[in-house]
Amino acid sequence: MRNIVLTGFMGTGKTEVGRELARLLAMKLIDIDTEIVKSAKMSINQIFERFGEEKFREIETEMIEKVSREKNVLISTGGGAVLKQVNMDALKRTGTVICLMAMPETILQRTSGNSERPLLKVGNPLEKINELLCFRQPFYEKADMMINTDNKTPLQIAEEIIAKIRNAQF
Numbered sequence: 001m002r003n004i005v006l007t008g009f010m011g012t013g014k015t016e017v018g019r020e021l022a023r024l025l026a027m028k029l030i031d032i033d034t035e036i037v038k039s040a041k042m043s044i045n046q047i048f049e050r051f052g053e054e055k056f057r058e059i060e061t062e063m064i065e066k067v068s069r070e071k072n073v074l075i076s077t078g079g080g081a082v083l084k085q086v087n088m089d090a091l092k093r094t095g096t097v098i099c100l101m102a103m104p105e106t107i108l109q110r111t112s113g114n115s116e117r118p119l120l121k122v123g124n125p126l127e128k129i130n131e132l133l134c135f136r137q138p139f140y141e142k143a144d145m146m147i148n149t150d151n152k153t154p155l156q157i158a159e160e161i162i163a164k165i166r167n168a169q170f
């Protein structure tokens with residue numbers, strides 16, 4: 001079986017859906033941000049603060065390249081992983097890329113309790129979410145499948161993904 005890759009904006013449910021999928025399909029889940037934190041021995045916030053976003057993107061690309069070489073795994077990426085074509089190419093080489101989507105208001109609600117998102121630490125996070133979503137939309141559309149997550153539980157989303165993968169010719 002090909003790898004399954006979950007991508008999509010912050011707060012679209014990649015982590016929770018990834019856990020459900022891993023359980024239902026008995027697949028190993030590899031979260032790119034978690035791997036980066038383990039290998040850098042620093043939080044994502046600390047990497048952004050000390051080295052800046054550009055350096056974080058370099059580390060992210062190295063980790064995606066490494067993890068994409070694995071087989072039969074479920075990979076969850078950070079929300080900005082789609083921005084570099086080299087990342088998308090590596091992920092698609094071995095996997096089916098699924099992009100989770102949500103309304104800006106849903107994203108705000110899901111991300112507001114968590115301070116581990118350096119890009120949303122601004123005065124008006126909803127405005128920032130709208131701005132980033134608008135810029136990133138064409139990048140997210142490069143995924144093999146897009147799944148809306150508004151008003152759905154992680155289990156419902158995971159079941160929808162499994163049904164779509166089984167019906168598709170990947």
Ligand code: S3P
Nearest residue numbers: 009010033044078079080117118
């Ligand atoms: C980012 C998303 C984050 C993390 C970093 C940058 C982004 O991951 O990689 O803060 O650019 O959208 P999550 O999507 O898991 O929050």
